[in-house]
Amino acid sequence: MLKVDINRLVRNIHKLAKGLGDVRIMGFCGTHEYVISYYGIRSLMPENVELIAGPGCPVCVVPAAYIDECIKLALDGIRVFTYGDMYRVPGTEMSLSRAKAEGADVKIVYSFLDAIRLAKDGKESVFFGVGFETTQPSVASRLVHKDVPRNLKIISAYRLTPPIMRYILDEVRDIAIDGIIAPGHVSTIIGSNAWKFLAEDYGLPVVVAGFEPEDVLIAIFEILRQIKFNDVKLFNEYSRVVRSEGNIKAWRYVGKVFDVVSAGWRGIGIVKESGLELKNSYAEYDARLEYGLDFKGGRDVAPGCRCADIILGRAKPTECPLFMRVCNPSSPKGPCMVSSEGTCAIWARYGNLNKIRVKTKDFKT
């Protein structure tokens, strides 16, 4: 954890922001959005600095068809292992939690290691593999080391973070982004260098940041400093955990087991080279081949739900007609309201921009 003088940092943020015009900073990670909302960081920002949430909620972006297929398998008596995050995310008709109430065989696990341990009982099982680069190596490494029982198949709904960032910058033209807080824990695996392209190809300030409120404030400070002094570059604020080259051992495991493929993102569509599929050499573990799954169809978006726009930074939860009217944490309509990293769930729990903004002049600048 970093010890910095918060007041001094905020004072400097205000000084830097003066005369810059509107600055919009996207925090990629759901966990960064959590830190920003929970600690009221928006209330500390100058009027012209806006913090928006990005696509960093891995369970929010898994197409409904994956959930539907898992439910079908589980209702057929095949045990489906899932992370708790995914359990309540609605598919087309229902969530895994609802399916379990109707008798489906669904089991929540904390890690892939738990799934391996439980699958040693020999029962036909499927592991619902969801997550960004952070999560993929723990599965890949156990496959490489042949620790996975044959009765445990894998559904790969894994997605990659740099391609969706590129997609947002290339395809989503209606929002202007002036700086990016890059994901901290994803970068422990892929390395801070994986984000250099944002500075080099797009001319955007980019800071890989940790998850204490101090880390986020430093990232904002550095982004504003880069804009002010026209000193655009990649800055790794989370150097205590993230190496520039990442965790090479972890990344090699992933490369041995998975191929990079174009993949669907919930409510968004196909994004080029943004997903992982098991290689042919691991076909015996591929649930897709074993059960003939194609992950097509399914209803990604409930009528009125703006989750996809929120993931792309186009809309705030408060701009969704369902938000806190018919969609809330106890009865979620869209995936963003389920996960602890979903922007809607975070705003529902920890307030929103309008409620928490205090007059910036309350802070001595």
Added chain:
Amino acid sequence: MCLGIPGKVVKVEGDVAIVDFGGVKRRVDALLVNVRPGDHVIVHAGAIIAKIDEKLAREMEEAISMLMEELEEVRREINKS
């Protein structure tokens, strides 16, 4: 899900480790990072993904403090003139 939880390695048993999260101990996957008892680590979805280097944390504090110092110095100069 990209939530990483900091903890301290208590014991290493082959490719798994016992990690202490402020009193709660859990068995986690230690295949991705070479760790020893006493190491501070980040655990994600039941696997250690990185070690925490406190020395680099102190260096970052210093670097940020220096950046702010420079900016404040420039402002003082401007205010004077």
